[in-house]
Amino acid sequence: AQKITQTQPGMFVQEKEAVTLDCTYDTSDPSYGLFWYKQPSSGEMIFLIYQGSYDQQNATEGRYSLNFQKARKSANLVISASQLGDSAMYFCAMRGLGSGGFKTIFGAGTRLFVKA
């Protein structure tokens, strides 16, 4: 069975500093993808970054990078130079090849607070 675990219910970071949001996963699928989404108070899920299980290099998108450690089954999100607008919920998700094909599961999320 697939599982996503986000162990940090809430995180605080000072503006302009970097922060790491943890995500561990469990799957028996040989091929899978890992995603991070941001959900501001408005409720919309905003796609941030994607890492494929066979990608050799860690994904980066602007201030976002994904620290992918396959052997440890972790896919942590690193946000550099935090901004006040980064305050939001952050969800880690995994898409694997389930019985229905490419089933996606989400973690419980981490709420990030950026302090001025």
Next chain:
Amino acid sequence: EAGVAQSPRYKIIEKRQSVAFWCNPISGHATLYWYQQILGQGPKLLIQFQNNGVVDDSQLPKDRFSAERLKGVDSTLKIQPAKLEDSAVYLCASSLSLAETQYFGPGTRLLVL
């Protein structure tokens, strides 16, 4: 490029009533998903369509929930009859295909009294 559209944005109903949500995916996206997000939790996949066919509905409570995507474009999710525990945000997402990134709509917030 227009994003995923959903309506209504908010809905309040009494238990045992029925309700329907509508979703229009990004143009050209073959795959459409419906998620339920209960307050304080991550989204839970209810059903996913590839064009007008159901790929997975294993977590859809079929005794009360139904969904369709008749022409392979927009989709409707229905709850009949609603229960108190159905209070949640219902998110629609779409992707070019099953293997591509999902993009989400603004969601419909449902409150069942």
